[in-house]
Amino acid sequence: MSFDFLPDKPIYQQLIDRITGDLIRGALKPGEKLPSVREYAVEAGVNANTMQRVYKELEGMGITETKRGQGTFVTENAERLGQLREEKKAQLIDDFIRNIEALGFTEQEIAESMTRRRQG
Amino acid sequence: MSFDFLPDKPIYQQLIDRITGDLIRGALKPGEKLPSVREYAVEAGVNANTMQRVYKELEGMGITETKRGQGTFVTENAERLGQLREEKKAQLIDDFIRNIEALGFTEQEIAESMTRRRQG
Amino acid sequence: MSFDFLPDKPIYQQLIDRITGDLIRGALKPGEKLPSVREYAVEAGVNANTMQRVYKELEGMGITETKRGQGTFVTENAERLGQLREEKKAQLIDDFIRNIEALGFTEQEIAESMTRRRQG
Amino acid sequence: MSFDFLPDKPIYQQLIDRITGDLIRGALKPGEKLPSVREYAVEAGVNANTMQRVYKELEGMGITETKRGQGTFVTENAERLGQLREEKKAQLIDDFIRNIEALGFTEQEIAESMTRRRQG
DNA sequence: GTGGTCTAGACCACC
DNA sequence: GTGGTCTAGACCACT
Numbered sequence: 482m483s484f485d486f487l488p489d490k491p492i493y494q495q496l497i498d499r500i501t502g503d504l505i506r507g508a509l510k511p512g513e514k515l516p517s518v519r520e521y522a523v524e525a526g527v528n529a530n531t532m533q534r535v536y537k538e539l540e541g542m543g544i545t546e547t548k549r550g551q552g553t554f555v556t557e558n559a560e561r562l563g564q565l566r567e568e569k570k571a572q573l574i575d576d577f578i579r580n581i582e583a584l585g586f587t588e589q590e591i592a593e594s595m596t597r598r599r600q601g
Numbered sequence: 602m603s604f605d606f607l608p609d610k611p612i613y614q615q616l617i618d619r620i621t622g623d624l625i626r627g628a629l630k631p632g633e634k635l636p637s638v639r640e641y642a643v644e645a646g647v648n649a650n651t652m653q654r655v656y657k658e659l660e661g662m663g664i665t666e667t668k669r670g671q672g673t674f675v676t677e678n679a680e681r682l683g684q685l686r687e688e689k690k691a692q693l694i695d696d697f698i699r700n701i702e703a704l705g706f707t708e709q710e711i712a713e714s715m716t717r718r719r720q721g
Numbered sequence: 722m723s724f725d726f727l728p729d730k731p732i733y734q735q736l737i738d739r740i741t742g743d744l745i746r747g748a749l750k751p752g753e754k755l756p757s758v759r760e761y762a763v764e765a766g767v768n769a770n771t772m773q774r775v776y777k778e779l780e781g782m783g784i785t786e787t788k789r790g791q792g793t794f795v796t797e798n799a800e801r802l803g804q805l806r807e808e809k810k811a812q813l814i815d816d817f818i819r820n821i822e823a824l825g826f827t828e829q830e831i832a833e834s835m836t837r838r839r840q841g
Numbered sequence: 842m843s844f845d846f847l848p849d850k851p852i853y854q855q856l857i858d859r860i861t862g863d864l865i866r867g868a869l870k871p872g873e874k875l876p877s878v879r880e881y882a883v884e885a886g887v888n889a890n891t892m893q894r895v896y897k898e899l900e901g902m903g904i905t906e907t908k909r910g911q912g913t914f915v916t917e918n919a920e921r922l923g924q925l926r927e928e929k930k931a932q933l934i935d936d937f938i939r940n941i942e943a944l945g946f947t948e949q950e951i952a953e954s955m956t957r958r959r960q961g
Numbered sequence: 962g963t964g965g966t967c968t969a970g971a972c973c974a975c976c
Numbered sequence: 977g978t979g980g981t982c983t984a985g986a987c988c989a990c991t
Contacts, residue, residue, distance in 0.1 A: 488907070491990065498703075506705025528991055569704055574714055577697045583618075584689055585626030594694055611966060637978060648968045653980070661901075667728065670976035670978050731975065738943075746945025768976055809944055814954055817937045823858075824929055825866030835934055851981060877963060888983045893965070910963050910991030 492527055496535045504544065504555065505566050515545065515553045604645045612647055616655045624664065624675065625686050635665065635673045732767055736775045744784065744795065745806050755785065755793045844885045852887055856895045864904065864915065865926050875905065875913045 486492050503509040515536075516524065522532035536553055539545045543561050547553050556562065581591055604619075606612050623629040635656070636644065642652035656673050659665040663681050667673045676682065701711055726732050743749040755776075756764065762772035776793055779785040783801050785793050796802065821831055844859075846852050863869040875896070876884065882892035896913050899905040903921050907913045916922065941951055 488909070492909070493990085502704050508705075531991070570706060570711070570714055573697070573700055573704070573706075574711065574718060577693070578715075578718075580693055584622050584693070585628075586690060586693075591690070591694065594690055595698075598694060598698075613966080638980090639978085650969085651967065654966095656979080667979065668976095669728070669732070669974085669980095672978060733975085742944050748945075771976065810946060810951070810954055813937070813940050813944070813946075814951065814958060817933070818955075818958075820933055824862050824933070825868075826930060826933075831930070831934065834930055835938075838934060838938075853981080878965090879963085890984085891982065894981095896964080907964065908991090909965095909989085912963060 493531050493534045493538070496525065496527070496532070497538055500535070500539060501544065501565065501569065504562065505569060509555055511555055511557045511559060511562060513555045514551075515555065517552060613651050613654050613658070616645065616647070616652070617658055620655070620659060621664065621685060621689065624682065625689060629675055631675050631679060631682060632677045633675045635675065637672060733771050733774045733778070736765065736767070736772070737778055740775070740779060741784065741805060741809065744802065745809060749795055751795050751797045751799060751802060753795045754791075755795065757792060853891050853894050853898070856885065856887070856892070857898055860895070860899060861902075861904065861925060861929065864922065865929060869915055871915050871919060871922060872917045873915045875915065877912060 486495050500509070500515075509515075515521065518532045518536055519529055522529040525532065536545065536547075540547060540553075542565075543558070544556055544565060545553050546556050581588070606615050620629070620635075629635075635641065638652045638656055639649050642649040645652065656665065656667070660667055660673075662685075663678070664676055664685060665673050666676050701708070726735050740749070740755075749755075755761065758772045758776055759769055762769040765772065776785065776787075780787060780793075782805075783798070784796055784805060786796050787793050821828070844856075846855050860869070860875075869875075875881065878892045878896055879889050882889040885892065896905065896907070900907055900913075902925075903918070904916055904925060905913050906916050941948070
């Protein structure tokens with residue numbers, strides 16, 4: 482597994498996005514153990530400090546829990562995970578619609594482009 | 602006219618986005634004169650250098666032209682402007698779809714949320 | 722007659738270059754009368770002040786002479802005109818060679834590109 | 842290392858030209874790390890912001906890449922670098938020929954002057 | 962320590 | 977008055 486990072490967003494943010502994405506997609510399951518900070522850092526090709534920060538933020542968001550001496554685990558709090566999923570979905574749609582309006586596209590115009598894209 | 606800037610993107614970028622948005626929405630028309638750097642800077646509540654940078658970038662993108670001593674004007678190159686519109690639209694849709702896939706939502710799930718949102 | 726001006730050099734400089742070019746090419750001859758400042762300004766689509774400056778500089782370079790009440794004339798000083806021609810030629814070649822060296826191209830490489838260009 | 846700047850071109854442009862020149866001449870190699878913005882600024886005797894602008898412009902031209910917190914590096918994209926070399930060469934020759942024609946010199950006349958110069 | 966953003970203010974060339 | 981360049985210095989995010 483190797484990662485490409487975009488230059489415009491912080492690496493730690495991109496990693497958080499990736500992990501929450503894994504969670505939403507079901508690639509990571511409730512209660513599952515995450516790799517150790519160092520292990521994951523090597524895997525992702527980033528500095529261990531960066532990875533440390535990622536884990537810290539994830540815990541702050543309430544989606545992982547740390548068991549001392551054992552490692553970091555995805556929370557089993559299903560409600561929190563469902564909530565995460567809904568937050569992300571809402572944010573996705575909000576951003577999209579806000580952008581459409583900011584640029585003055587019509588719904589119809591966008592809808593057409595999307596259908597064309599799906600077919601092309 | 603007064604502006605709010607988000608803390609997560611550079612101000613000059615947000616200004617570029619705003620102006621290109623005005624262009625796409627038709628609030629700015631081909632050949633139209635933009636406010637002077639200093640005037641716009643005051644209006645937007647930013648430093649003149651920041652605005653200078655915005656204008657320079659816009660010129661680099663080929664969507665404005667500057668006439669020395671006279672001011673900055675929207676290009677009359679309709680092709681470039683049409684191209685800009687399409688670029689923005691495509692980018693909008695691409696980002697949306699890429700994000701949906703990255704998070705593993707289904708098209709149907711998203712579609713439902715959007716309809717519910719439009720009704721709600 | 723209508724002119725395009727490059728945005729990176731002062732208009733008055735471009736006009737000076739154009740007129741000295743006319744002189745070197747023989748499109749303007751010794752003793753010949755130039756159009757009036759206002760006439761030429763209209764023709765070139767520039768401000769009369771700009772044209773005034775052009776004429777002033779040309780006179781300063783010793784290549785035109787002003788006869789009060791009659792207008793501006795190309796000098797009949799053949800030596801000065803010949804000198805002008807040589808200056809321009811030398812400068813042209815100097816710039817070219819200095820640039821080649823600054824970029825580290827070989828003479829041969831440039832020679833080949835020029836021949837290819839002339840044939841293509 | 843110390844620099845002289847001509848008064849007629851922006852310093853940041855001259856710095857860009859110098860660096861692209863180093864690249865073309867091979868004094869800078871693909872993947873090589875450039876000095877930090879601040880370091881280079883001191884070296885060149887310019888303000889750090891001026892140097893910042895130079896680096897930003899180089900990145901925009903696709904000839905450098907920046908790794909956050911690590912520094913700025915020459916791209917390893919050999920195609921881009923080759924392209925840069927050809928662009929510069931073509932531009933050099935184009936300018937030269939355009940100027941010759943604008944002034945009405947004959948090819949032969951120029952060729953003679955150049956040979957004489959090379960010998961003199 | 963690295964790049965990046967922003968401000969404040971001076972100064973210049975052009976029209 | 978217009979755009980453009982440059983400096984000086986502060987502050988921030990990332991590694």
